[in-house]
Amino acid sequence: MxxxxxxxxxxxxxxxxxxxxxxxxxxxxxxxxxxxxxxxxxxxxxxxxxxxxxxxxxxxxxxxxHTAFMQTEVYLDIDLSAEQLDISDINDANQVAAADYQGVIKKALRERFPEVKGRRDKRKLYSVVSNGAGFTLRGMLESDPSLLNQKMGVWLLADDDIDTYYKTLGDGDAFTGRMSEKQQSWIASLIEEDQIKKSFNTTFFTAGDSREPEQAGIHGAIMGSLFTLLVTIVLSFPIGVAAAIYLEEYAPKNKFTDFIEVNINNLAAVPSIIFGLLGLAIFIGFFEMHRSIPLVGGFVLTLMTLPTIIISSRAAIKAVPPSIREAAMGIGASKMQVVLHHVLPLAMPGMLTGAIIGFAQALGETAPLLMIGMVAFIVDIPGGVTDPATALPVQIFLWSDSPERAFVERTSAAIMVLLAFLIAMNTLAVWLRKRLERRW
Missing domain, CATH: 1.20.5 (Single alpha-helices involved in coiled-coils or other helix-helix interfaces)
Known part of the structure; x- marks a missing residue:
């Protein structure tokens, strides 16, 4: 057919x-x-x-x-006269620190805008420049005492309302906020005379927290995160690797070890805030350690990160072929020599990958740190693991609740910095896996 x-x-x-x-x-x-x-x-x-x-x-x-990485500055002719600053001895550090810098700035503003007469208008005029601009003058005088009794042009930090208004002028719908029409006319006058500009915001990276947006920075939060992460790395990685080696190479297979394995897997899925409550009860409640210090934060994040490191380390150890162990023992190596000289070096790339991912997770955690008090308002830059500090995710949380418009851009900028750290750590984990892994 x-x-x-x-x-x-x-x-x-x-x-x-x-x-x-x-x-x-x-x-x-x-x-x-x-x-x-x-x-x-x-x-x-x-x-x-x-x-x-x-x-x-x-x-x-x-x-x-992105606008938070730029900061508005105003140009003023400043007269650093000893009489106005109330400095009789330039070598006296206390006099230099306590000098009337704000008075000098106010005088320069009145000279720049002589038409301003009323008391209320003067208060509005003085608010054009940040109330922290005096620290700029103090730093200049401390670094170069010869500037005393000299008159010079200085770029000073603008107030956050002025900063936001000036940055949004080119958008067609400038954000006026609390600005008056007279303040807007003063800014227009400064623009005509090229006495206002945007420059790179170094304060954002060099200063600690502040209630004034133009003076707020993430340096303190970054140092707090780094100290906290340092404690976490020092504690969690050795303990996690040692636990993984014991469970995989030495522990007998019985109901007790099965119970431990089940609980380790369960702890990896526990919400992070539970670890914060545990740290609050044990480290602060029982051991009476201080709140808001990176040491306690590192302990809490260690508890949270350990299950992830143990699970990833055990998986890396299991991936080592049994023939490696058999060959090493066949030439007379002891159990410890097999583990330390052969199994551990071959499993280390996978261990490092899992550990870095766990550390990246710890770096972005907020809830457990809130529970142990790292939500405090900290202005000073921490110098160690026992100094009061906050962390970058917590700093983002604090700024996001602030009513000032200028904190919106700083919150987003801090998120960008945090994302950059997280992406870098995850990229490092991928690179290590590709660079160090061996195929059998």
Whole structure:
């Protein structure tokens, strides 16, 4: 029978037709191919949706936060006269520190805008410059005492309202906020005379927290995070690796070790705030350690990170082929020599990868640190693990609750810095895995 005749329909006695076997197979194949294409389309759509969400998130954060890396400054002719500053001895550090710098700045503003007469208008005029601008003059005089009794032009930090208004002038809809029309006219006058500009905001990276947005920085929060992460690394990595080695190489397989393994897996899924409550009860309540210090924060994050490190380290040890152990023991190596000289070096890339991912998770945690008091308002830069400090995620949380408009951009900028740290740590983990892993 020819192929053509095989593909013809078979007639029944009642005149109905029945598809051939080949047609049924082709129909089923076409149906399966359509299902596979739909499944592939669903996967691609899911990936595109996730990427779109990331693009929207990053666009919103960068759009709001990139302006925080620039700061508005106002140019004034400052007269650093000893009489005005009330300094009789320039070598007296106390006199230099307590000098009336704000009075000098106010005098320069009155000279720049002599038409301002009323008391209320003068208060508005004085608010054009940040109340922290005096620290700039003090730093100049401390570094160069010869500036005393000299008159010079100085760029001083603008107030946060002025800063926000000046940055949004080019948007077509400037944010006036609490600014009056007279303040806007003064800014227009400064713009005409090129006496106002935007410069790189070094304060954001060199200063601690402040209630004034233009003086607030993330240096203190970054140092607090680094000290906290340092304690976490020093404690969690050795303990986690040692626990993984014991459970995988030495521990007998019985109900007790099974119970330990189940609890380790369960602890990896426990909400982080539970570890904060545990740290609050044990380290602060029982051991009476101080609140808001990186040492306690490191202890809490160590408890939170240990399950992740143990699980990843055990997986890395399991990936080492049994032939490595058998070959080492065959030439007379002891159990400890097998583990330390052969198994551990081969498993170390996987251990490091899991540990770095765990540390990145710890770096971005907020809830456990809130529970142990690292939400305190800290102005000074911490110098060690026992100094009061906050962490970068907590600093973001604090700024996000502030009513000032200028804190919105600083919150987004701090998120950008935190994301940069997290991306760097995850990139390092991927690089280590690709660079050090061995294929069998």
């Amino acid at each position: 020819s192929d053509k005749s095989m593909q013809n329909e078979v007639k029944h006695e009642n005149g109905s037709s029945k598809p051939s076997t080949i047609e049924l197979v082709n129909k089923n194949l076409a149906k399966r191919y359509r299902a596979e294409k739909r499944f592939r389309a669903y996967g691609i759509a899911s990936i595109l949706f996730g990427l779109a969400c990331l693009v929207v998130l990053f666009t919103d954060i960068i759009g709001k936060g």
